[in-house]
Amino acid sequence: MTTQGTLLKSELRARLPENLPRRLGVAVSGGGDSVALLSLLKHIAQEEQVELFVATVNHNLRPEAVAEADWVAQLAQGLGLPHETLHWQGWDQTGNLQDRARQARYQLLSDWARDKQIGAIALGHTADDQAETMLMRLARAAGVTGLSGMPAMRNYQGIMLLRPMLGVTRQQLRDYLAKIGADWIEDPSNHDRRFDRIKARDALTGLSEIGISAHSLSRVAENLAQAREALEQITQDSARQVLSVDGGDICVDRAQFSTLPAEIRRRLLTGCVRWIAGRGYPPRQAATDRALLAIDQGEAATIGGCLLIPKADKMWICRELNAVESAPGAPGQIWDGRWILSGPAIPDAQVHPLGAAGLKAVPDWRALGKPRAALLASPSVWSGEVLVSAPMVGFSNGWLAELTPEEPEFHSSVLSH
Numbered sequence: 436m437t438t439q440g441t442l443l444k445s446e447l448r449a450r451l452p453e454n455l456p457r458r459l460g461v462a463v464s465g466g467g468d469s470v471a472l473l474s475l476l477k478h479i480a481q482e483e484q485v486e487l488f489v490a491t492v493n494h495n496l497r498p499e500a501v502a503e504a505d506w507v508a509q510l511a512q513g514l515g516l517p518h519e520t521l522h523w524q525g526w527d528q529t530g531n532l533q534d535r536a537r538q539a540r541y542q543l544l545s546d547w548a549r550d551k552q553i554g555a556i557a558l559g560h561t562a563d564d565q566a567e568t569m570l571m572r573l574a575r576a577a578g579v580t581g582l583s584g585m586p587a588m589r590n591y592q593g594i595m596l597l598r599p600m601l602g603v604t605r606q607q608l609r610d611y612l613a614k615i616g617a618d619w620i621e622d623p624s625n626h627d628r629r630f631d632r633i634k635a636r637d638a639l640t641g642l643s644e645i646g647i648s649a650h651s652l653s654r655v656a657e658n659l660a661q662a663r664e665a666l667e668q669i670t671q672d673s674a675r676q677v678l679s680v681d682g683g684d685i686c687v688d689r690a691q692f693s694t695l696p697a698e699i700r701r702r703l704l705t706g707c708v709r710w711i712a713g714r715g716y717p718p719r720q721a722a723t724d725r726a727l728l729a730i731d732q733g734e735a736a737t738i739g740g741c742l743l744i745p746k747a748d749k750m751w752i753c754r755e756l757n758a759v760e761s762a763p764g765a766p767g768q769i770w771d772g773r774w775i776l777s778g779p780a781i782p783d784a785q786v787h788p789l790g791a792a793g794l795k796a797v798p799d800w801r802a803l804g805k806p807r808a809a810l811l812a813s814p815s816v817w818s819g820e821v822l823v824s825a826p827m828v829g830f831s832n833g834w835l836a837e838l839t840p841e842e843p844e845f846h847s848s849v850l851s852h
Contacts, residue, residue: 436478437611437614437615439607439610439611439614440474440475440478440611440614440615443471443475443603443607443608443611444475444478444479446599446600446602446603447472447475447476447479447599447600447603448479448599450587450597450598450599450600450601450602451479451557451597451599452555452588452595452597455479455480455483455485455555456485456553456554456555456595457484457485457486457554458485458486458488458551458552458553458554459476459480459485459486459487459488459553459554459555459556459557460487460488460489460490460544460547460548460551460553460555460556460557461473461476461487461488461489461490461556461557462490462491462492462540462544462556462557462558462559463489463490463491463507463510463511463559464491464492464503464507464559464620464622465491465503465504465506465507465510465619465620465622466559466619466620466621466622466625467605467608467609467612467619467621468559468560468561468564468600468605468608469558469559470510470612470617470618470619471559471600471608471609471611471612471617471619472557472558472559472599472600472608473487473489473510473511473514474611474612474615474617475611476557477514477516487516488516488517488518488519488551488553489507489511489516489517489518489519490518490519490520490521490544490547490556491503491504491507491508491518491519491520491521492520492521492522492523492539492540492543492544493520493521493522493523494523494536494539494540495522495523495524496532496536497623499623503620504520506620507520508520519547521543521544521547522543523536523539523540523543525539533630533631533632541591541596542592544556544594545591545592545593545594548594549592549593549594553594554594554595555594555595555596555597556594556595556596556597557597557598557599558596558597558598559600560585560598560600560601561600561601561603561604561605561608561649562600562601562602562603562604562649562650562652562653563604563605563636563639563649564585564601565584565585565601565649565652565653565656566635566639566648566649566652566653566656567632567635567636567639568584568585568635568656569582569584569652569655569656570635570638570639570652571631571632571635572584574631575719575720576720578698578701579659579662579663579666579698580663580666580702582655582656582659583656583657583659583660583662583663584601584653584656584659584660585598585601585656586598586660587599587601592841593840593841601653601656601657602650602653604649604650605649639652666698666699666702667702669699670699670702670703670706671846671847673695673699673703674703674706674845674846675846676691677691677692677695677703678703678707678845678846680845680846681805682813682827683711683753683754683773683774683813683827683838684711684751684752684753684754684805684809685707685710685711685751685752685753685845686749686750686751686752687707687730687749687750687751687752688748688749689730689731689733689745689748689749689750690748692730692750693731697727700727700730701723701727704723704726704727704730704738704752705717705718705723706845706848707741707752707845708738708739708740708741708752709739709848710842710843710845710848711740711741711752711753711754712739712740712741712754712755712758713740713772713773717739718738718739722738722739723738725738726738726743729743729750730743730750733745733750737755740754740755740758741753741754741755741758742754742755742756742808742809742812744806744808744809746805746806751805751806751809753806753808753809753812754771754788754812754813755812756788756790756808756811756812758812759771759788759812760788760790762788763785763786763787764785764786764787765784765785765786766778766781766784766785766786766816768786769839770786770814771814773838773839773842774786774814774836774837774838774839775836775837775838775839776814776816776824776826776834776835776836776837777834777835777837778816778823778824778832778833778834778835779833779834781816781818781823783818783819784816784817784818784823785816785817785818786814786815786816786817787814787815787816787817788811788812788813788814788815789810789811789812789813789814789815789822789825789827789828790811791811792822793815793817793822793825794807794810794811794828796822796825796830797822797825797828797829797830799829800828800829802829803828803829810827810828813825813827813828813836814826814827814836815827816834
C-alpha cells in the first residue's frame with residue numbers, strides 16, 4: 436500500500452467503531468468517493484477478519500445507472516466480494532427528488548443489511564459533502580443541530596450508518612485512486628446546477644479565497660457536534676422532568692416547560708413530533724415557533740403530522756388523524772411506521788385509526804383522562820365496519836398494540852433527534 440493509502444486508511448479507521456461488526460456493508464455507487472472507500476475498507480477488513488458486502492442503489496432515474504451498477508458488480512467480483520444492486524421504483528415526479536431519493540436509498544440499504552445480517556453500512560460521504568451540507572443548512576438559518584452536519588455514526592432502524600471519510604476531501608481520494616491506478620465513474624448530475632448541493636459546491640470553491648475550505652467547515656461541524664451532544668443531554672434530562680408518555684402520546688406540563696431555555700423547549704417539541712410522526716427531517720423553524728407559542732398560550736395547533744391539544748394545565752401531543760386516515764394495514768405488520776397489532780386470527784381484519792365511529796363504540800373512553808382528539812388516530816382493528824379491538828382506549832378484546840422494537844424509548848430518543 437502507498438504511503439498516502441496508509442495515511443488515509445488510518446484516518447478512516449480512527450473514525451470507525453473500535454470493534455467492527457463481523458459483517459460490514461459498503462454502499463458503492465461507482466463514484467470516486469465510494470470506490471476509494473471500498474478499496475481502503477478492503478485492507479481494514481482483511482486485517483481485522485471482517486466480511487465485506489457491497490451494495491449499489493439504482494434509483495432508476497438515469498439510463499446509465501444500470502451500466503454503472505454492473506460496473507460496481509464487476510469491481511466487487513474482482514475483489515472477491517459479494518455484490519447486490521438494490522432498485523428504487525418509487526419516484527412519482529412529486530416532492531424534492533434528492534430528498535426522496537436519499538430516504539429511499541437509506542431504506543433500501545437498511546433492508547438489505549437486515550436481510551444479510553449485516554450490522555453496519557459504511558457510506559462514502561467526505562469532508563466536501565459535510566461542508567456542502569453546512570452551506571445549504573446555513574441558507575435555511577439552521578441551528579446547532581443542523582450546522583453540526585452529518586454524524587459520523589447514526590443508528591437507522593437498527594442498522595449503524597458509518598461515515599468514516601468526513602475528515603477526507605474528494606481530491607485526496609482521487610489522488611489516492613490515481614496513485615493505485617484505479618478507475619471510477621463520474622456522475623453527470625454532479626455538475627447539474629438545478630440541485631442546491633451543486634450550487635453549494637460551486638460556492639465553496641469561491642470561499643477558498645478567504646480561507647474557508649472543506650476541511651475548515653468540516654472541523655466546524657465537528658465542534659458544533661460536541662455542542663449538540665451537550666444540548667442533547669440537557670434535553671433528555673429536561674424531558675424526564677416535564678414530559679410524560681401515555682401510550683403513543685406525550686403529555687407536557689406547560690408550567691414547567693415554560694421555565695426551560697428556548698433552545699431546550701424547541702428540541703423537546705421537535706423530539707416529540709419525530710417520535711410520534713416519524714424520524715424524517717424535523718419541522719421547519721416557522722412551524723416550530725408557532726407550535727411553541729401555542730404551548731405557551733394553551734392553544735390547539737398542528738405540526739408535522741401531530742396535534743397539540745390543550746387540557747387544563749397540560750398540552751397533549753399526539754398523532755393527527757388526517758395523517759393516518761387513509762393508511763389501512765394488516766395485523767402483525769407495522770402500521771404508521773411504529774405500531775404492530777397482534778391478536779386472534781380474523782380473516783378480513785384490517786388496522787385503521789380509531790376515528791369518530793370507533794370511539795362511539797367505546798363508551799368508557801372518557802375514563803382515560805385524555806382529550807378525545809388524542810384517541811382518534813390511535814390504532815384499532817376492524818372487520819369490515821365492525822370494530823374488533825381498540826387496545827389504546829381499553830377495548831383490547833384479546834389484542835395488543837405495541838411499538839415496534841426499532842422504536843426507541845421516548846426519553847432516550849431525544850438524544851438522537
